[in-house]
Amino acid sequence: MNKTIFYFSATGNSLQTALDIANALGDTDVVSLSKAGMNYNCNSEVIGFVFPVYAWGLPNMVYDFIKSSNFNKNAYFFSVVTCGGAIGTCLTDVDNMLKEKGSYLHYGSKLPILSNYIFMVDIKTDKVDKLLAKADDRLAVIIQNIKNRKEHKIKGSLGILRKMHNKASANFKSTDKDYSVSKSCTRCGICVSVCPAKNIEIIDEKVTFKHNCEKCLACIHWCPQKAINYKDKTQNKQRYHNPKVKFSQLT
Structure with a gap:
């Protein structure tokens, strides 16, 4: 393949976005960076990164992947950040890491879809189709x-956003200490399979979290019984995953 798109996705929005871009570009390999692992080598002529914004910045796994991997310095680099609103330092951080490797981010854009941060928002099911249609147009x-190999300067980000992100992301791994699993759990194993950090196991018939959480919320959104919850904030809230994506595509 002479084009590669790396994606990180929990509820499927970024995966579907990566697939749609790849289909339009043609001759494009779509790679899950959580499966690719660290220290990846990519010599493609076009390289893209598609991922959601987490706490005004990059998901930890995206940062670690780009930081540790090697890419063709002469490639055309692009990044698309799926989001519910602002994307904070995401594009700047990708640009800075690529500059450290002798290249730069040629083109970056946010793609507003919807916020699935169930800790703080209620997802309105009657608005999902309309929001997804708008996202397709964007x-x-x-x-x-x-396709046109457009280039634009990546704007710098406010220092306060970087500080906020660094503080928040430092606590991601321990987020799962506040997860609970209700009696409705059938131990189907979907949460184990869909977790990009391999942070969940079923031990002695009990869902167990290993405190290496990415805070992607995939386990909460994909659980068919709504058995996984965070403190007292998610019990009565609607779950979401992109209707075009099956959980098996993320495993």
């Missing part, structure tokens, strides 16, 4: 820009 413009 993505069509982004895809055309990528």
Whole structure:
């Protein structure tokens, strides 16, 4: 393949975005960075990164992957950040890491879809189809820009956002200490399979978290019984995953 898109996705929005871009570009390999692991080598001519924003910045796994991996310095680099609103330092951080490797981020864009941060928002099911349709329209413009090898300067981010992200992301791994599993759990194993950090096991018939959480919330959103919850904040809230994506695509 002469084009590669690396993606990180929990509820499927970023995966579907990566697939849509790859289909439009043609001859493109779509790679889960959580499965690729660290110290990856990529010599493609076009390289993309598609992922969601977490706490005004990059998911930890995305940061670690790009930081540790090697890429063709002469490639055309692009990044698309799926989000419910602001994307904070995401594009700046990708650009800075690529500059450390002798290249730079040629094109970056946010793609507003919806916020699935169930800790703080209620997802309105009656609005999902409309929001996804708007996202498709926005993505069509982004895809055309990528096809045209558009370049634009990546703007710097406010220092306060970086400090906020660094503080928040430092506590991601221990987020699962506040997860609970209700009696409705059938131990189906979906949470184990869908977790990109391999942070969940079923031990002695009990769902067990290993305190290496990515805070992606995949386990909460994909549990068919809504058995996994965070403190007292999610019990009565609607779960979400992209309707075009099956959980097996994320395992």
